[in-house]
Amino acid sequence: GHYYNYFELVPQTGVDSDALAQRIQSFFEKSFYGTNQRFMVKAYNLQNEIESITSVLDTISLAIGVIAGISLLVGGIGVMNIMLVSITERTREIGVRKALGAPAGAIRTQFIVEAMVICLVGGVLGILAGLGLGAIGASLLGSPARPNPGVILAAVGFSMAIGVFFGYYPASKAARMDPIEALRYE
Numbered sequence: 001g002h003y004y005n006y007f008e009l010v011p012q013t014g015v016d017s018d019a020l021a022q023r024i025q026s027f028f029e030k031s032f033y034g035t036n037q038r039f040m041v042k043a044y045n046l047q048n049e050i051e052s053i054t055s056v057l058d059t060i061s062l063a064i065g066v067i068a069g070i071s072l073l074v075g076g077i078g079v080m081n082i083m084l085v086s087i088t089e090r091t092r093e094i095g096v097r098k099a100l101g102a103p104a105g106a107i108r109t110q111f112i113v114e115a116m117v118i119c120l121v122g123g124v125l126g127i128l129a130g131l132g133l134g135a136i137g138a139s140l141l142g143s144p145a146r147p148n149p150g151v152i153l154a155a156v157g158f159s160m161a162i163g164v165f166f167g168y169y170p171a172s173k174a175a176r177m178d179p180i181e182a183l184r185y186e
Contacts, residue, residue, distance in 0.1 A: 021045045075122070076166035083115050083170035094174050095182025104175035111174050115167020116160045123159025127152055 009024070011017050025043035087094070094107060131147055138145035 017045045017047055072162060075119075076162050079115055079118055079163060080166040080170055082118065083111060083167055084173070086114070087111065087170055087174045091177070091182045091185040094177050095179045095185065098177065098179035099183060108171040108175040111171035112164055112167045115171070116163035119159045119163030119166075120156065123156050126159075127155055 009020075011020050021043040025041055028041040028043075097107060098104075134145045134147065
């Protein structure tokens with residue numbers, strides 16, 4: 001005779017799979033194995049396992065998102081410090097530009113663009129590192145990895161937005177400089 005340790009059923013669309021699993025378990029326990037103490041019937045729904053796995057993955061994604069947010073904050077503060085140092089080193093240049101009639105908006109734009117370029121370079125390097133490490137990981141796992149171009153473009157855009165956000169304060173500080181004091185600066 002044939003013996004089965006387990007079998008799978010796929011319910012029709014719209015059928016309550018939890019209720020079906022309970023009915024199947026009850027049927028086998030009462031009809032076939034109710035008197036057999038050495039055999040236990042267990043029916044379970046894979047959908048419940050999928051939901052628990054999805055819940056764990058969502059928690060992991062949230063943790064990775066928090067870590068990425070902290071990294072962006074630290075990186076943004078680093079960009080702001082770099083720009084503040086750059087402005088301090090170029091105080092005389094800013095003074096000369098203002099003395100020659102450069103409007104505050106032009107100076108602000110110059111330093112915001114510089115901050116965006118710094119972040120863009122960092123973002124591109126990060127994307128290249130991610131693509132390289134992703135390709136290595138995919139080859140080790142024997143599974144092809146296809147990066148999503150939309151996600152890459154979003155990452156570049158977000159990187160530039162970080163440059164604007166964290167570069168605005170240093171750029172505004174440069175734009176507000178008094179040209180006489182800036183020209184006197186040594």
